[in-house]
Amino acid sequence: MIYGGFEIKSFEAGKGQWHARIQRTDQRPVVIDGISFPTLDIGFAWSDRDAAIADAKLLIDRFPQRYGVTMPSATASA
Template sequence: MIYGDCEIKSFEVGKGQWHARIQRVDQRPVVIDGMSFPTLDIGFAWSDPDAAIADARRLIDRFPQRFATIVPSAEALS
């Protein structure tokens, strides 16, 4: 599913243990404390894929500066 500037995919690790993977749609890395990640796997195991995706959406909403595409203003380019 596409959510904002991110693609979220759920995947199962073990029977009934669902996680989510977040990747930016533009394929740029997510930068956290100066470290870049091409994808982020959300480590909490949920009992169904929809719950894993909902958790990933909450994470994106909580830290929008990490997941948003930042477009420099015209002034910054001058």
């Protein structure tokens, strides 16, 4: 799923323990405090896929305010 210029992928790591991984759609890394992250795994285990995705969306929404992350454009250029 694409949300706010990021691709969100949910995955189950253990029975009933859902996580989400996010990556910029333009394939550039997210830089937080000078550290480059090609992908970010969301650090909570949720009981279902929808909760993991909702948590990832909340994190994406907080990026500019909390970390000063420059958001990718909605359309990636090649």
